[in-house]
Every structure is written in C-alpha cells, then in structure tokens.
Amino acid sequence: MAAAVSTATFSGYAPPFPSTRISSPSYTPLAASTSRSGLRPLRAAATLREVCAGRVPDHVLQRAEDVGYVVPTEVQEQSLPVLLSGQDCILHAQTGSGKTLAYLLSVFSAIDVRRSSVQALVIVPTRELGIQVTKVARVLAAKACTVMALLDGGMLTRQKSWVKAEPPAIIVATVASLCQMVEKRAFSLGSIKILVIDEVDFIFGSSKQVNSVRKILTSYTAASGRQTIFASASIPQHNRFVHDCIQHKWTKSNVVHVHVNPVQPMPSQLHHKYAICMKKERLHVLLSLLERDAPKSAIIFVAQQSEKSKRAGNPPSSILVVEFMRTAYNGSLEVLLLEENMNFNARATSFTEVKEKGFLLVSTDIASRGFDLPQISHIYNFDLPKTATDYLHRAGRTGREPFSKSECSVTTLITEDEHFVLQRFQNELKFHSQELPLESMFTFNL
C-alpha cells in the first residue's frame, strides 16, 4: 500500500504551520497474499535491513534479524524513512502494529555509542510497559551500549550512583521517576538527541503526569535540539494535537504525522462478541465462556473501584473475579491479579509470572496499554470500558503476532442498559460485534 503524502489540513482552525501528514489511503481489504492482521506490507516489500540501510548500525540490524524482525510491518515501512531522516514524528497506528521497533531503530540511528552521555530517552506511562520496552532495547543493543530502566518502584538510589558513574546511552523511564532523578541532579537531559513519548495520549490525559511531561518537553530539553517522537494507537483529535505540538514547541514545526489505517483503528483480525446478562449472572457467564473458549491465555478486564463503592464497603470487581475464579475455575490456567493498588513487588511478581505460563490475568486498565504478550488469545471485558479508546487498547492486548492468521476474540459482558454504550464504541471504532445467545449456550444455576 503506497503512502499518500500531503500537506496537513486542519479541520476547525487555520493551519499556520507547515507540518506534513502521511496516511495510508482509506482501508481496502487486504490482498490474498496478505496477512489478515494488516501487518504485512501490501506490495513486495524491502526488508527491514534495506529500509534502514546506512542509517541504523549493522549490529543492531543483525540482532533484529536474529530475533525475527526481517520484514517491516506497515507502520515501520511508512515511518522509518521519516524517522531515520531525523524528522520529528507522530507515530499513529493500530495496537500491535510494531511502533516500538520503529522508534527504537530511530533511537539506535541517533545515538553515538562511543560517547558517554545520556542520549536517548523513552518515556512510558507504566512500569510494566517500561520493562517491556527496556527488554527490546537491550536485545537490539546487545552489549554495544547500556540501556537503563528508571521506573516507578525501582531502586532509584542505586541507579542514581550508576547513572553518575557510567551514564547509559538510553534511558527508558516513567515520568515520575525521571523527574525525581533530574530534580536531584543525578543527570541532566542536556545531551539528549532523541526523545520518545510512548502512549502519548495517555500521558497527556493523566493529571498526575501531564505537568511533568510538559517540563521535560520544554524546560529540561528543547525541541530544536532533539528529535521528538510521539507514539500511540489512539490520538483523539489528532489534528488538534499536531497543532499543539507545534504551538507549544513540543516538536519542530515540520513534524510529520504518520497515520496508518486512519479509517480502521481496530485491528482486523479481532473477533468481537458480547453477551447480555444481569450483573449477578456475570461471574457464572464468564466462567462458562472460559470453559467453552478454552483460551491459551486471557486477560479479564475489570473496572477500577470507584470511591463511592469503596465508601459503601463493597469489594472491588478485581477481588470478586479473582476469588470466584480461584474456587470455581477448573482449567489449567493460573489465575493472576494485576491492579494499580498492588505494591510494586506484587505487581512485579504477577508480571513475571504471566510471561512464563498460561494465565488468566484479572486486571484493571493498567494492563491495557502496551502489554505485549503474543500468547493472549482472548480478552474478556467483565466490566464495560469507560471509553471507546479504553475498549481499543484492551482489545489490542490480543492479536499481537505479526503476520499470524489466527483469529483472536474480545468478549464483553453487558447488561441490557449498557448495550447502547457498546454500540457507541462500535460506531466510533468501526467494528462489528456479534451477540452470544446465552440461553441456548449455557445452563448455569445461580
């Protein structure tokens, strides 16, 4: 699929800036030789090595090939020419489409491994995503340079001495930990050549993170002295965001918006279903679905408990589901829990355990961003997500094997009254979901 390049036109206000938009043309069904995931390029493609030739060090490309990154995905094919030319870029493409490798290859093309200074900074919203990105960066770096993770719940005192003695070339950080280190003068960001903000809409939407991230963008570093990359599968009001990037000097004025599959935000290999039941039936319906679907591994998404529900002394959905599953589920998958309120050690244990075996992970939306575990075949929304964007990111935790044809499913449990909300998500994200006729499929006694 050839990328269309055009000068951006902004709806709703006059575009005073010469930024560029690259977007793949409106969605067309993929050719017969193409994977349903939409990840495979649509024409006989150059290899990743060819796309990156002369820009990314050979040892990094060799490592990428060794771990199986040979053919670029669509977002990599479209964005790498822009990224490797050093231009600022907003990477906007479906969940699981390969944005991480695209921006990490730019990081390796920008840094000089012979210099002893912090040259690249990747900012992520959660500790779990930080662990993943660090792992991929370390695989690509091999031993040519150091990659440090500065994440919430980490050992910042020890890292402070390390960063002073031997500055890592690349730092992957959560916003709070990074600011703490910079404010304690553990290191300065003056030598940063490239700054990546992953899940940028989430970070800008978080009242806890937005002020600090603005400082990182405009006080601790300056757009004119670095390459800036923002990535996400969802950038609501993206034209407005491009405008803000330029106006607030978060990027240079020629920032490029690479938007892949703009009219189909939901990956096409996901099969969406829903079951209408009463609240008190949901645990039993969920159990029946798990027995029927026999997932390889699954995430069961629950809502974070509201203050009102806490005050009323109700147990949170997470505990209700975990306790019910631990007693009633007889399958082979281990039932695990991940939520914001857990301490970092417990979070780390859950996160390590899910990587090692088949699991049923009961989680709040903390697992909905960036979590990349290819073995997840099923997603269940025990509680309806709050927004269409939340639905998109929860659903995107499955179907993450590039070039795979296997179908993955997303099942949402709703009450009759919630049906219209799901319909709104469908309209906004342009996907179809199929109703599961519960009466004929399950028999359960409450």
Ligand SMILES: Nc1ncnc2c1ncn2[C@@H]1O[C@H](COP(=O)(O)OP(=O)(O)OP(=O)(O)O)[C@@H](O)[C@H]1O
């Ligand atoms: N060129 C490639 N060839 C094979 N596998 C790839 C390639 N690029 C990425 N992948 C794999 O695809 C999966 C999804 O990639 P990644 O995590 O970068 O997606 P993403 O676009 O960042 O998704 P999200 O928005 O959900 O975070 C990962 O398991 C990654 O290893």
